[in-house]
Amino acid sequence: xxxxxxxxxxxxxxxxxxxxxxxxxxxxxxxxxxxxxxxxxxxxxxxxxxxxxxxxxxxxxxxxxxxxxxxxxxxxxxxxxxxxxxxxxxxxxxxxxxxxxxxxxxxxxxxxxxxxxxxxxxxxxxxxxxxxxxxxxxxxxxxxxxxxxxxxxxxxxxxxxxxxxxxxxxxxxxxxxxxxxxxxxxxxxxxxxxxxxxxxxxxxxxxxxxxxxxxxxxxxxxxxxxxxxxxxxxxxxxxxxxxxxxxxxxxxxxxxxxxxxxxxxxxxxxxxxxxxxxxxxxxxxxxxxxxxxxxxxxxxxxxxxxxxxxxxxxxxxxxxxxxxxxxxxxxxxxxxxxxxxxxxxxxxxxxxxxxxxxxxxxxxxxxxxxxxxxxxxxxxxxxxxxxxxxxxxxxxxxxxxxxxxxxxxxxxxxxxxxxxxxxxxxxxxxxxxxxxxxxxxxxxxxxxxxxxxx
Amino acid sequence: xxxxxxxxxxxxxxxxxxxxxxxxxxxxxxxxxxxxxxxxxxxxxxxxxxxxxxxxxxxxxxxxxxxxxxxxxxxxxxxxxxxxxxxxxxxxxxxxxxxxxxxxxxxxxxxxxxxxxxxxxxxxxxxxxxxxxxxxxxxxxxxxxxxxxxxxxxxxxxxxxxxxxxxxxxxxxxxxxxxxxxxxxxxxxxxxxxxxxxxxxxxxxxxxxxxxxxxxxxxxxxxxxxxxxxxxxxxxxxxxxxxxxxxxxxxxxxxxxxxxxxxxxxxxxxxxxxxxxxxxxxxxxxxxxxxxxxxxxxxxxxxxxxxxxxxxxxxx
Ligand code: SF4
Ligand code: SF4
Numbered sequence: 001x002x003x004x005x006x007x008x009x010x011x012x013x014x015x016x017x018x019x020x021x022x023x024x025x026x027x028x029x030x031x032x033x034x035x036x037x038x039x040x041x042x043x044x045x046x047x048x049x050x051x052x053x054x055x056x057x058x059x060x061x062x063x064x065x066x067x068x069x070x071x072x073x074x075x076x077x078x079x080x081x082x083x084x085x086x087x088x089x090x091x092x093x094x095x096x097x098x099x100x101x102x103x104x105x106x107x108x109x110x111x112x113x114x115x116x117x118x119x120x121x122x123x124x125x126x127x128x129x130x131x132x133x134x135x136x137x138x139x140x141x142x143x144x145x146x147x148x149x150x151x152x153x154x155x156x157x158x159x160x161x162x163x164x165x166x167x168x169x170x171x172x173x174x175x176x177x178x179x180x181x182x183x184x185x186x187x188x189x190x191x192x193x194x195x196x197x198x199x200x201x202x203x204x205x206x207x208x209x210x211x212x213x214x215x216x217x218x219x220x221x222x223x224x225x226x227x228x229x230x231x232x233x234x235x236x237x238x239x240x241x242x243x244x245x246x247x248x249x250x251x252x253x254x255x256x257x258x259x260x261x262x263x264x265x266x267x268x269x270x271x272x273x274x275x276x277x278x279x280x281x282x283x284x285x286x287x288x289x290x291x292x293x294x295x296x297x298x299x300x301x302x303x304x305x306x307x308x309x310x311x312x313x314x315x316x317x318x319x320x321x322x323x324x325x326x327x328x329x330x331x332x333x334x335x336x337x338x339x340x341x342x343x344x345x346x347x348x349x350x351x352x353x354x355x356x357x358x359x360x361x362x363x364x365x366x367x368x369x370x371x372x373x374x375x376x377x378x379x380x381x382x383x384x385x386x387x388x389x390x391x392x393x394x395x396x397x398x399x400x401x402x403x404x405x406x407x408x409x410x411x412x413x414x415x416x417x418x419x420x421x422x423x424x425x426x427x428x429x430x431x432x433x434x435x436x437x438x439x440x441x442x443x444x445x446x447x448x449x450x451x452x453x454x
Numbered sequence: 455x456x457x458x459x460x461x462x463x464x465x466x467x468x469x470x471x472x473x474x475x476x477x478x479x480x481x482x483x484x485x486x487x488x489x490x491x492x493x494x495x496x497x498x499x500x501x502x503x504x505x506x507x508x509x510x511x512x513x514x515x516x517x518x519x520x521x522x523x524x525x526x527x528x529x530x531x532x533x534x535x536x537x538x539x540x541x542x543x544x545x546x547x548x549x550x551x552x553x554x555x556x557x558x559x560x561x562x563x564x565x566x567x568x569x570x571x572x573x574x575x576x577x578x579x580x581x582x583x584x585x586x587x588x589x590x591x592x593x594x595x596x597x598x599x600x601x602x603x604x605x606x607x608x609x610x611x612x613x614x615x616x617x618x619x620x621x622x623x624x625x626x627x628x629x630x631x632x633x634x635x636x637x638x639x640x641x642x643x644x645x646x647x648x649x650x651x652x653x654x655x656x657x658x659x660x661x662x663x664x665x666x667x668x669x670x671x672x673x674x675x676x677x678x679x680x681x682x683x684x685x686x687x688x689x690x691x692x693x694x695x696x697x698x699x700x701x702x703x704x705x706x707x708x709x710x711x712x713x714x715x716x717x718x719x720x721x722x723x724x725x726x727x728x729x730x731x732x733x734x735x736x737x738x739x740x741x742x743x744x745x746x747x748x749x750x751x752x753x754x755x756x757x758x759x760x761x762x763x764x765x766x767x768x769x770x
Pocket of ligand 1 (some may be wrong): 395397399402424426428430432442
């Protein structure tokens, strides 16, 4: 008894003194990162064919700028956004264009994509260091846009828009998101270890664009080696005009969610439906920051992706550098095939990702992992009625009541759920994770959002 | 669910040594009846049969725990029908039943078999003679519970009948006193409750508010003079501990919000003391919980979790 109280008190004190975190909700799923955390990023050989989906980001999809049979070099523009929000699309390899086809897509079922056939006769492109410090803010912004950079850790929001906050919201802090709180995924972890200097230099580029000097890198405390590497790189690169610091975070899902991360690091709360700039913050993922570095310092557009392939269902788990457009089937073949234990394939993390039913899905700029999960890594128990335990309410980091929403949806009253703040739900999955009745609460939330009126 | 069952097993085993082997038989009859009635009701109502989730087993154990150890074996069977068919499946269904099924069944049994339910208390055994009550006619050996003695004869009689003041707490804490099957062993119930707390199956809010209120109010109003009551004895007697740790906080019938839970717990505690001191029954926690059950959803309607941050400008 004493022991229990002592440990709890210690946890509490520990929380308050050293590690930053958000106060409400959150869960502790098994991390399952050990399988890939110590594997260096490995470059996967370029497959013979790539399917580059035209709609890689939030907003309108790109229109192809190349016709069938055209020959493109690595890094050439192959698609442009004609109207609205968006960034150009680049050829991941030297290739011959075959045309536009329908590709399988994890969320949208199918989506138009450019099919490229690798052509080794076209000479390779070499990138060399540019002197970016002389560039002005507008020029840098234009280059970020031109390199096709989007938020590759999350929903794929075009980065140049984030870097150009509305003038009535002055920004004073840049946060780099290195939390990587989703189980299994170690792609950001490896990037922080192997490219810490590049990430820090990317941070300096962003600071210059935003015209501020405070950059804080948040990393969950389960990656001490990444914290050490980033601290060292940050100290070396900091100057009077760029103060870059590393902030260890408590291991708690969803620590890497934008609003929770901002609260953990700055104590500020982003109002519902507002952007981080409303509280003077801009957040970028560490991997996106690395891509910004490549774009500005090397002039290399975004067309490659570091991703984690893990789970008991794949023969050889790995952290891979792949070309955007690589099919999952090619990755499986490269890693020695699946194992008999395979029960479910998930694109993205186990908490927020989407189950896929075909291997012919291509990697996009936002794919951070493909997981091949075995029976014992997923929960297949049937769901039953809500027993009103309230665990989902306690777990929800947004302070919502998933159980009420679910009951309303089941009773065919999804249109009345706006009162429960369903639009504030960002589908983190904490509620479904803790539910003892295994209710698919995130699906109920999605249905509610489709039907409810704002 | 099965963890809760596991937490209820030690008090059950101890009850065999306190009241004899028939406690085990009553509990077994109650559990088997509850599971059977659950399966039958779900078949009858055309719902999915969910007996494997263990909740009927818990109801069966709790039902046995709150009835006296000397009752005829028919009572738990009737109780099971009341608890599961009427209390759980007709009055709402899984997750929506308003009243705690086990307590509803106890109230029903008390109303229909008042004699058996109020006089089948057995004096605790002292020499592990666990078979001695089997087959005997219980009327000859029944005794009164401490709360009943306290109510009708006062504190002096309690001390006289159940041991000297100095060790009465120890005796009660270990469970060697007359009472319902599973409610007497304070020690094992508290240990079970603490384990559930540690595993985070339950939170402290309801047990602490129920017990705290009982202790406080008994201390204030429960003695011959103001502030002359015995708070410790109040918690250790009757079903206070069992009710606070295993019944008042039943997920389905208690509020989900923490503030609501505290208010609810205080309500249960206050009603318990009110019934004990002023009502017609020596023990009150059963009715106190049943009276508070329907208020759960009302309280939850008043207290909502705090949202992360309101939209800027207040508009929604
Ligand atoms: S998925 Fe939505 S409702 Fe569920 S915990 Fe996350 S934010 Fe809350
Ligand atoms: S966690 Fe599941 S069972 Fe518990 S209240 Fe929420 S929806 Fe109901």
